[in-house]
Amino acid sequence: MTDIIPYSDNYIEACFYAWYKNGRPRLTSANGSHIMKVLPPSPDSRKPTIDTVRTWMTKFGWDMRADALDAELSRKLDMEAIEEKAELYREIASKGKDVMQMGYDYIKENKFDTSASAVRAVFGGAEMVAKFGTAADVLLSVGQMTDKQVEKEILRLLGKNDDENIIDAESEEVLPSFRDSEAEEDDDTKPDDNA
Numbered sequence: 001m002t003d004i005i006p007y008s009d010n011y012i013e014a015c016f017y018a019w020y021k022n023g024r025p026r027l028t029s030a031n032g033s034h035i036m037k038v039l040p041p042s043p044d045s046r047k048p049t050i051d052t053v054r055t056w057m058t059k060f061g062w063d064m065r066a067d068a069l070d071a072e073l074s075r076k077l078d079m080e081a082i083e084e085k086a087e088l089y090r091e092i093a094s095k096g097k098d099v100m101q102m103g104y105d106y107i108k109e110n111k112f113d114t115s116a117s118a119v120r121a122v123f124g125g126a127e128m129v130a131k132f133g134t135a136a137d138v139l140l141s142v143g144q145m146t147d148k149q150v151e152k153e154i155l156r157l158l159g160k161n162d163d164e165n166i167i168d169a170e171s172e173e174v175l176p177s178f179r180d181s182e183a184e185e186d187d188d189t190k191p192d193d194n195a
Contacts, residue, residue: 011042012056020066027054082143086136093136096128 019025022038027050041047048056056062103121110118142150 005044005046007042007046007048007052012060015039015048015053015056016060016062016065019062020069024063024066027057079143082139086139089132089136089139093129093131093133096125096132098125100125100129 018038018040019035025035025038027035035053036047036050039047039053099121103118103123103125106118107122142153145153
């Protein structure tokens with residue numbers, strides 16, 4: 001009788017990453033040939049059976065781990081996109097400062113003549129600095145917030161209370177009027193009148 005040699009934890013991890021990097025193939029075919037093609041051989045040149053791989057997928061939560069990796073990748077890509085946008089904003093703000101300085105320099109050199117373009121350059125540059133100068137920092141800080149922090153900030157900006165137990169509504173007291181009470185009494189007496 002042959003002794004079964006278990007696979008090492010390192011080999012099982014290597015199989016997980018091979019499976020993940022190859023698009024998380026499913027075990028849909030009877031022999032699982034598509035998944036077996038992506039798994040590396042073990043150090044002793046063996047490959048697990050499809051049943052062994054199925055067991056590993058369940059026991060070690062391969063789908064949940066892969067979902068977590070996908071989410072992490074998505075967060076990293078989001079941060080890269082945010083950082084690129086922030087860098088673009090910084091660049092625009094820097095160019096705005098340059099344009100503004102050129103306008104100031106022109107006005108200093110030529111005094112206030114009829115050159116409205118220098119004045120427009122100063123104001124245009126100032127507008128670019130105001131619009132994009134702090135936008136980069138704001139964008140980066142929002143990108144680092146948790147979903148709950150973003151939700152709380154949105155509610156704050158909207159002037160809403162983030163306490164979910166409070167309903168934003170106006171109250172109205174509804175009391176029966178004296179006439180309504182008389183009408184009910186009249187209704188109660190009518191059947192007796194008919195008797």
